[in-house]
Amino acid sequence: MIKRFLAPIFAALFCIVSCNVSDGFYSFKAEPGTYGEIAEFCTKNFGVTFPLMAKSDVNGENAQPVFKWLYAQKPFAGFGEGATAEFMNSMLAAADPDYASNPDIKWNFTKFLIDRKGNVTARFEPTVAPADIAGAIEDLL
Numbered sequence: 001m002i003k004r005f006l007a008p009i010f011a012a013l014f015c016i017v018s019c020n021v022s023d024g025f026y027s028f029k030a031e032p033g034t035y036g037e038i039a040e041f042c043t044k045n046f047g048v049t050f051p052l053m054a055k056s057d058v059n060g061e062n063a064q065p066v067f068k069w070l071y072a073q074k075p076f077a078g079f080g081e082g083a084t085a086e087f088m089n090s091m092l093a094a095a096d097p098d099y100a101s102n103p104d105i106k107w108n109f110t111k112f113l114i115d116r117k118g119n120v121t122a123r124f125e126p127t128v129a130p131a132d133i134a135g136a137i138e139d140l141l
Contacts, residue, residue: 059104067105070112074123075103084127115140 033041035054042048058067078100079085092099092106099106109126113136121140124133 063104070120071103071105071123073120074112076100076106076125077123079106079125079127082127088125088127113137113140 035052038055039048039052042052056064056067058064079088088107089100096102107126111124111128111133112120113122113124113133115121122133122136
């Protein structure tokens with residue numbers, strides 16, 4: 001059951017997520033290529049048949065409104081515990097000592113869970129494995 005709803009979601013996320021963090025400290029693009037090249041890659045490698053969202057800024061002045069809304073509803077609350085969380089914390093703190101007080105998206109594969117009524121019910125940072133959110137998704141189905 002998990003594969004049924006998670007595989008298409010994460011194939012889509014892999015193909016469309018672009019985190020352009022540009023606040024004077026760091027900047028990167030997650031997915032190289034044009035929209036057409038990305039769509040072709042996703043179709044060929046993941047069997048994606050639905051329209052993909054174009055690459056877009058998720059933070060800063062040029063952030064798309066949907067991303068601003070998402071992190072306004074569920075601001076950053078930390079990366080959790082463990083080696084990956086420690087790495088993320090130290091890397092971001094070196095770039096911006098106040099990063100933790102900022103609600104924005106910190107890194108690729110930040111996931112937001114939205115219920116059928118459009119409420120943002122949870123935010124999962126990239127340190128949370130996809131399998132670890134399955135229960136939260138199932139609870140909303």
